[in-house]
Amino acid sequence: MGSTPQVRRKVTLSDIAAGCNVSRATVSLVLRGSPLVNKHTRARVEEELRRQGYVYNRAAANLRRRTSSSIALVLNDLANPFFAEFAAGVDEAVAGAGFVTLLGSTAESPAREEAVLGSLVEHGPGGIILSPAEGSDARKVLAAVGSHMPLLLFNRELDGSVPEIAHWDTLALDNQRGAQMATEHLIALGHKRIAFFGGHRDSSSCRQRREGYRQAMHAAGLRVESHWMVESAPTRLDAARQTAALFAGKTSPTAAVCYNDAVALGLMLGLYQHGRRPGHDFAITGFDDIAEAQVSMPPLTTLSTVPRERGKQAAALLMQRLQHPDTPVGHTIAPVKLVVRESSCPPPAA
Amino acid sequence: MGSTPQVRRKVTLSDIAAGCNVSRATVSLVLRGSPLVNKHTRARVEEELRRQGYVYNRAAANLRRRTSSSIALVLNDLANPFFAEFAAGVDEAVAGAGFVTLLGSTAESPAREEAVLGSLVEHGPGGIILSPAEGSDARKVLAAVGSHMPLLLFNRELDGSVPEIAHWDTLALDNQRGAQMATEHLIALGHKRIAFFGGHRDSSSCRQRREGYRQAMHAAGLRVESHWMVESAPTRLDAARQTAALFAGKTSPTAAVCYNDAVALGLMLGLYQHGRRPGHDFAITGFDDIAEAQVSMPPLTTLSTVPRERGKQAAALLMQRLQHPDTPVGHTIAPVKLVVRESSCPPPAA
DNA sequence: TGCTGCATTTGTAACGATCCAAATGGCCGG
DNA sequence: CCGGCCATTTGGATCGTTACAAATGCAGCA
Numbered sequence: 001m002g003s004t005p006q007v008r009r010k011v012t013l014s015d016i017a018a019g020c021n022v023s024r025a026t027v028s029l030v031l032r033g034s035p036l037v038n039k040h041t042r043a044r045v046e047e048e049l050r051r052q053g054y055v056y057n058r059a060a061a062n063l064r065r066r067t068s069s070s071i072a073l074v075l076n077d078l079a080n081p082f083f084a085e086f087a088a089g090v091d092e093a094v095a096g097a098g099f100v101t102l103l104g105s106t107a108e109s110p111a112r113e114e115a116v117l118g119s120l121v122e123h124g125p126g127g128i129i130l131s132p133a134e135g136s137d138a139r140k141v142l143a144a145v146g147s148h149m150p151l152l153l154f155n156r157e158l159d160g161s162v163p164e165i166a167h168w169d170t171l172a173l174d175n176q177r178g179a180q181m182a183t184e185h186l187i188a189l190g191h192k193r194i195a196f197f198g199g200h201r202d203s204s205s206c207r208q209r210r211e212g213y214r215q216a217m218h219a220a221g222l223r224v225e226s227h228w229m230v231e232s233a234p235t236r237l238d239a240a241r242q243t244a245a246l247f248a249g250k251t252s253p254t255a256a257v258c259y260n261d262a263v264a265l266g267l268m269l270g271l272y273q274h275g276r277r278p279g280h281d282f283a284i285t286g287f288d289d290i291a292e293a294q295v296s297m298p299p300l301t302t303l304s305t306v307p308r309e310r311g312k313q314a315a316a317l318l319m320q321r322l323q324h325p326d327t328p329v330g331h332t333i334a335p336v337k338l339v340v341r342e343s344s345c346p347p348p349a350a
Numbered sequence: 351m352g353s354t355p356q357v358r359r360k361v362t363l364s365d366i367a368a369g370c371n372v373s374r375a376t377v378s379l380v381l382r383g384s385p386l387v388n389k390h391t392r393a394r395v396e397e398e399l400r401r402q403g404y405v406y407n408r409a410a411a412n413l414r415r416r417t418s419s420s421i422a423l424v425l426n427d428l429a430n431p432f433f434a435e436f437a438a439g440v441d442e443a444v445a446g447a448g449f450v451t452l453l454g455s456t457a458e459s460p461a462r463e464e465a466v467l468g469s470l471v472e473h474g475p476g477g478i479i480l481s482p483a484e485g486s487d488a489r490k491v492l493a494a495v496g497s498h499m500p501l502l503l504f505n506r507e508l509d510g511s512v513p514e515i516a517h518w519d520t521l522a523l524d525n526q527r528g529a530q531m532a533t534e535h536l537i538a539l540g541h542k543r544i545a546f547f548g549g550h551r552d553s554s555s556c557r558q559r560r561e562g563y564r565q566a567m568h569a570a571g572l573r574v575e576s577h578w579m580v581e582s583a584p585t586r587l588d589a590a591r592q593t594a595a596l597f598a599g600k601t602s603p604t605a606a607v608c609y610n611d612a613v614a615l616g617l618m619l620g621l622y623q624h625g626r627r628p629g630h631d632f633a634i635t636g637f638d639d640i641a642e643a644q645v646s647m648p649p650l651t652t653l654s655t656v657p658r659e660r661g662k663q664a665a666a667l668l669m670q671r672l673q674h675p676d677t678p679v680g681h682t683i684a685p686v687k688l689v690v691r692e693s694s695c696p697p698p699a700a
Numbered sequence: 701t702g703c704t705g706c707a708t709t710t711g712t713a714a715c716g717a718t719c720c721a722a723a724t725g726g727c728c729g730g
Numbered sequence: 731c732c733g734g735c736c737a738t739t740t741g742g743a744t745c746g747t748t749a750c751a752a753a754t755g756c757a758g759c760a
Contacts, residue, residue: 012746023710028748038708053496058472059409060746063715070473073453078441079658084434091428091455095466100473103423103453105441116445122408123420123450146403236645269645292642295586295619308429362716373740378718388738410716414745 089311199259243270439661593620
């Protein structure tokens with residue numbers, strides 16, 4: 001039935017035009033649903049499009065129209081579930097707007113980031129969503145993307161960023177407020193000796209979370225022992241390894257605000273290995289609310305960031321910028337929500 | 351220093367040509383590193399490129415050369431860590447070959463899959479890597495991508511696929527052999543009553559894993575009770591919910607081969623809730639070796655699929671196909687490796 | 701009949717790159 | 731001094747689409 005053995009070359013708009021004796025211009029109008037074309041003509045053309053199996057060449061159209069139909073998404077770590085969810089959200093919104101997503105991942109390497117950005121920019125995305133690699137430099141990024149490319153920075157800041165060159169929008173989580181809420185929650189439960197566990201001191205998100213923690217402690221008039229600030233890679237494995245450091249000093253904490261969920265889960269494991277029972281004799285909070293948080297043992301009290309929503313939001317913000325290139329840059333801070341589960345118990349009776 | 355306030359229009363090759371009194375053709379040759387150009391000329395042109403902040407327009411070049419510099423990656427569930435790792439692997443290899451990845455995710459909906467494929471195809475990728483949505487139909491996919499688009503199917507089969515129309519390559523995990531290995535491992539430990547837990551009966555990977563399980567059981571002369579075959583959504587949560595079903599009949603199993611790691615971890619949780627201790631009085635194996643498998647409690651015996659490697663492999667296979675479009679289609683089965691950890695214990699002494 | 705107005709349709713020049721055949725200019729041998 | 735050769739450069743057509751101004755045809759009306 002109507003099988004046309006389409007062999008070599010791709011079908012173009014000229015083929016369609018020739019196939020039903022109209023001009024290329026008319027076919028183009030049909031493709032774009034213009035009301036100018038006669039409805040009988042339109043029908044003939046559409047039939048021919050179907051018959052020949054035409055596929056639109058958006059690259060050619062974009063070239064002529066000087067438009068773009070893609071956005072680039074560059075992530076420091078796609079394999080991380082947080083960013084994977086984020087990416088899914090971005091793609092969902094981007095696709096909803098009729099765009100496609102160009103993906104790039106940098107594996108936390110500023111050098112790769114530069115290369116990836118360079119390569120993606122050549123493909124002419126309308127804008128870029130970037131979650132920078134650790135140590136990524138503002139001037140380098142700017143050089144790679146150019147000063148007129150709409151750019152949305154997610155989740156982290158760039159090193160050496162000064163207001164004069166920063167033409168980009170940002171979307172960040174409310175790290176400080178989140179850590180503050182977690183700390184206040186533990187304080188309300190009766191804890192007095194609370195640690196801040198995990199993360200790299202020099203990452204911007206870690207700095208902000210520590211700051212929130214410190215403020216809450218200070219506001220409650222509680223001391224912070226220096227050995228309660230434990231650094232670790234933001235992974236389960238390294239967190240488990242660093243557990244012992246918490247109990248190295250003479251005054252042991254009874255609770256810990258963790259840098260993120262991965263670290264919190266690692267700490268749980270480490271506690272079990274030290275013979276302690278998280279959720280019974282030690283309270284823990286996380287950050288992110290990853291899928292495992294609700295089924296860990298015990299279920300983890302944490303700050304929900306809803307990464308998929310953040311992805312959609314990031315895409316929406318970038319689309320905004322595409323439509324209004326000349327509005328002043330915006331800095332959005334997404335609220336986070338405290339989700340209380342069993343890992344945050346009161347301190348053991350003194 | 352040398353800051354040229356580049357305002358509106360993008361810099362094109364003509365601008366460079368004009369800027370140093372050579373023809374566009376010469377600039378083009380320089381861009382592509384042709385040995386034809388005089389090295390003094392090349393230097394002048396390169397200086398001008400830098401000075402004006404030129405960025406290559408790959409879309410225009412692709413149009414003229416009738417080539418492509420992208421591949422499309424369409425996933426049924428990007429938020430799943432297995433696919434996120436896979437995507438990271440694909441992107442790594444694709445970027446290494448100087449291509450970019452066009453991302454699409456379908457949220458397990460065949461309708462969205464069709465739309466996403468249609469949209470991506472218009473952007474002219476050189477080929478497509480597709481992990482189909484559940485229930486995705488072969489003819490529909492074929493209609494969306496056309497019969498000449500290089501296509502690699504990953505992880506699942508398409509419904510209604512018949513050899514006459516299947517021009518695509520495939521890359522699959524060795525599901526059957528993997529489940530067989532897991533089952534044999536449990537049998538070697540002394541288990542006789544072994545269940546197969548989780549997954550959707552009609553997904554191709556679940557069928558294959560069940561088949562491997564059945565073969566191993568049969569080869570060992572062991573019975574399979576019907577209530578030992580428990581279905582669940584492939585998620586932790588639903589798996590935890592279905593746990594009770596395992597112990598509904600009169601003969602309870604002492605071990606379970608799980609559809610995948612998520613299910614296995616859910617089952618662990620369910621067992622704890624039923625007062626059993628996985629790794630002590632009940633043995634469990636998973637499938638995938640996701641990151642959590644090594645830090646769960648107890649650490650999970652599972653089949654390692656190395657999704658990132660699969661991603662690289664998928665990209666490599668597709669690149670192969672791009673270079674040799676006329677070689678016969680290939681069906682690759684990636685081996686899996688049994689990783690023994692503490693979750694697979696011997697049966698409790700009778 | 702000639703003119704205007706409307707609904708359609710169309711030719712042609714772009715968009716930014718590449719391909720190709722042909723031009724340029726310098727140098728060498730005869 | 732000329733022809734030929736080499737190394738280099740170049741104009742113009744082209745990829746598949748869209749913008750735009752202009753053409754077409756037909757109906758209505760004075």
